[in-house]
Amino acid sequence: MTDAAVRASAGALLHLRQARVANIARAIERLQDVGFTAIGLDGSAERTIFDTRCPEGRVAIVLGSEGTGLSRLVRERCDLLVALPMHGRVDSLNAAASLAAALYAFVLPRALEGDR
DSSP states (O other): OOOHHHHHTTTGGGOOOOOSOHHHHHHHHHHTTTTTTEEEEEETTTEGGGGEEEEEEEEEEOOTTTTBBBBBBHHHHHHHEEEEOOOOOOOOOHHHHHHHHHHHHHHHHHHHHHHH
């Protein structure tokens, strides 16, 4: 976590759990071992976030680099791959915007169901 990241998040990063890992595929495997479902955001995925319900239980959303996306090993380790459908001239979003869209699409419906 860099000073620039903290400033860009307006300090929100200081209130989130974080971990630095050397091998992302191995870290995903560890998360799966303790009950997480790993969902990878992948522009070439067959399913979109609109036609995929968020799995029950704990979820880890996995993003790739802004240039190349998820690596092959990370993509293979994920339980589910979903794409964010893009319309118009823009073919992708930056990592922060992609994560925000995924959280909105997955977390908000689950929260609204809990309010019923």
